[in-house]
Amino acid sequence: MSQKYMLASCIALISVFQFAVAESPYRYFDWHVTYGHVYPLGVQQRGILINKQFPGPDIISVTNDNLVINVYNHLDEPFLISWDGIQQRKNSFEDGVYGTTCPIPPGRNITYKLQVKDQIGSYFYFPSTAFHKATGGFGGIRVLSRPLIPVPFPPPADDFTLLIGDWYKSDHQKLKATLDHGKRLHFPDGVHINGRRANDAVFTVQKGKTYRFRISNVGLQNTLNIRFQNHKMMLVEVEGTHTMQQLYSSLDVHVGQSYSVLVKADQDVQDYYIAVSTRFNDVIHTTTGIFHYQGSSRPVSGPPPGGPTTEIGWSLEQARTIRTNLTASGPRPNPQGSYHYGEIPLTRTIRLASSAGQVNGKQRYAVNSVSFVPADTPLKLADYFNIQGVFSVNSIPDHPTGKNMYLDTGVLGADYRTFIEIVFENKERIVQSWHIDGYNFFVVGMDGGKWSPEKRQQYNLHDAISRCTVQVYPRSWTAVYLSLDNVGMWNIRTQFWARQYLGEQLYLRVYTPSRSPRDEYPIPDNTLLCGRALK
Numbered sequence: 001m002s003q004k005y006m007l008a009s010c011i012a013l014i015s016v017f018q019f020a021v022a023e024s025p026y027r028y029f030d031w032h033v034t035y036g037h038v039y040p041l042g043v044q045q046r047g048i049l050i051n052k053q054f055p056g057p058d059i060i061s062v063t064n065d066n067l068v069i070n071v072y073n074h075l076d077e078p079f080l081i082s083w084d085g086i087q088q089r090k091n092s093f094e095d096g097v098y099g100t101t102c103p104i105p106p107g108r109n110i111t112y113k114l115q116v117k118d119q120i121g122s123y124f125y126f127p128s129t130a131f132h133k134a135t136g137g138f139g140g141i142r143v144l145s146r147p148l149i150p151v152p153f154p155p156p157a158d159d160f161t162l163l164i165g166d167w168y169k170s171d172h173q174k175l176k177a178t179l180d181h182g183k184r185l186h187f188p189d190g191v192h193i194n195g196r197r198a199n200d201a202v203f204t205v206q207k208g209k210t211y212r213f214r215i216s217n218v219g220l221q222n223t224l225n226i227r228f229q230n231h232k233m234m235l236v237e238v239e240g241t242h243t244m245q246q247l248y249s250s251l252d253v254h255v256g257q258s259y260s261v262l263v264k265a266d267q268d269v270q271d272y273y274i275a276v277s278t279r280f281n282d283v284i285h286t287t288t289g290i291f292h293y294q295g296s297s298r299p300v301s302g303p304p305p306g307g308p309t310t311e312i313g314w315s316l317e318q319a320r321t322i323r324t325n326l327t328a329s330g331p332r333p334n335p336q337g338s339y340h341y342g343e344i345p346l347t348r349t350i351r352l353a354s355s356a357g358q359v360n361g362k363q364r365y366a367v368n369s370v371s372f373v374p375a376d377t378p379l380k381l382a383d384y385f386n387i388q389g390v391f392s393v394n395s396i397p398d399h400p401t402g403k404n405m406y407l408d409t410g411v412l413g414a415d416y417r418t419f420i421e422i423v424f425e426n427k428e429r430i431v432q433s434w435h436i437d438g439y440n441f442f443v444v445g446m447d448g449g450k451w452s453p454e455k456r457q458q459y460n461l462h463d464a465i466s467r468c469t470v471q472v473y474p475r476s477w478t479a480v481y482l483s484l485d486n487v488g489m490w491n492i493r494t495q496f497w498a499r500q501y502l503g504e505q506l507y508l509r510v511y512t513p514s515r516s517p518r519d520e521y522p523i524p525d526n527t528l529l530c531g532r533a534l535k
């Protein structure tokens with residue numbers, strides 16, 4: 001072995017060692033949650049602000065950072081915030097959904113301690129209980145690559161958060177009361193960009209430069225299509241995975257999903273529309289923001305660019321073009337393609353089918369016939385303190401049974417360190433959007449019709465995208481692979497918020513008998529207790 005080679009491998013060893021032992025930086029945030037006036041559709045409404053901002057402040061972090069977020073609840077009702085896409089490795093206590101974490105009582109504060117361990121990418125946070133999501137309290141989360149890890153595109157001139165969502169003019173308490181009475185909500189009243197009314201969200205760019213936009217659909221139910229007038233979007237990242245870079249003139253962003261695109265300001269100096277509109281419905285709501293070239297004296301005029309008019313087929317084709325760049329690095333220096341998910345034997349297939357119906361004369365939604373009802377105590381705390389009678393493992397079957405819908409606190413048991421397939425089945429006429437907390441998964445297949453084991457022959461076992469929220473088209477299925485390497489109690493839910501609220505969710509309990517902190521961290525010492533965990 002030449003000396004030069006030995007030296008190189010020595011340096012490589014030292015740097016690996018440093019990654020392993022150096023304590024990652026801490027970032028501290030103080031957040032005050034209040035009501036305030038907001039105008040997403042041009043009329044004044046009550047909204048939830050964080051540090052007087054709507055949307056809330058962006059969280060900007062670097063892979064492996066520790067985030068210490070002290071949240072003060074100044075509302076008159078309990079409040080709970082969750083971190084969509086942040087994996088909370090070995091630490092489901094901080095996940096911020098009611099199955100894991102107690103809401104913050106009015107007038108109190110609680111400090112969340114998260115680590116963005118082994119992650120990069122674009123995500124968002126949002127309030128997870130009491131239908132607060134309809135009224136704000138959301139914001140962007142960025143996890144940047146560590147300085148020495150290559151990013152597969154040059155640094156952009158600026159990096160913008162672009163939160164889009166459908167919106168109601170009604171107060172969230174009224175929407176919640178409608179659902180509590182067992183009624184359905186009407187179609188949302190409009191769409192916002194960064195919580196602003198039309199043309200109020202302005203992004204200033206310089207001719208010749210390239211900009212990153214981190215687009216998240218923080219809305220309640222609708223798929224939104226986004227396009228930049230006269231410009232193309234180069235897709236570069238989806239929920240923590242660097243994609244094969246491709247140009248798109250418009251992009252379907254299903255509810256709860258996040259995409260990073262690069263947009264090059266390569267047109268004449270003037271203003272252009274950024275148009276966002278609802279999809280797959282007779283009613284189409286559109287709103288616009290402004291892509292403003294510095295020095296432009298020509299404001300936007302005329303109609304904004306129209307979205308795709310074709311329906312499901314176009315969207316499905318687009319979804320299939322979104323693939324992982326196998327040679328690009330993710331959070332680690334090695335290429336994303338070095339994890340060969342397609343070669344790992346499956347140990348289990350879970351099939352989850354959504355449905356809509358009535359229970360006791362009230363509108364409900366279910367997974368495998370079980371319409372989720374929250375327990376009186378967060379499930380993770382009940383599990384930790386061994387409180388009997390809060391939930392039982394396997395209170396939801398792992399495949400559709402065809403039974404009538406019934407209410408239960410659905411918890412599905414699964415073994416740590418297994419490699420499983422989940423098939424989301426959709427017999428309904430709407431586009432579904434599913435999210436799994438604690439994990440990213442490989443989207444190996446999606447297609448129309450009914451899933452059967454033979455469909456595995458058409459799976460993408462090579463460069464499927466790894467993400468945390470995936471759509472399921474009407475009367476279609478979507479199959480994902482995931483490695484259950486994160487012990488905890490994890491929410492699997494629809495991102496269609498009224499359906500989530502009325503039961504279309506469950507918890508996956510990833511279990512190991514070991515009590516070692518190598519597998520799961522002990523309960524944080526400041527954990528808020530509630531329900532039967534208080535006694």
Ligand SMILES: *[C@@H]1O[C@H](CO)[C@@H](O)[C@H](O)[C@H]1NC(C)=O
Nearest residue numbers: 070108109110111112526528
């Ligand atoms: C509430 O905030 C104070 C600082 O104002 C902090 O010392 C305390 O730890 C926080 N409480 C909890 C439960 O995190």
Ligand SMILES: *[C@@H]1O[C@H](CO)[C@@H](O)[C@H](O)[C@H]1NC(C)=O
Nearest residue numbers: 152243244245325327328329
């Ligand atoms: C994939 O990533 C590599 C970096 O490893 C980059 O050079 C290449 O342009 C990327 N290809 C595509 C199609 O995104």
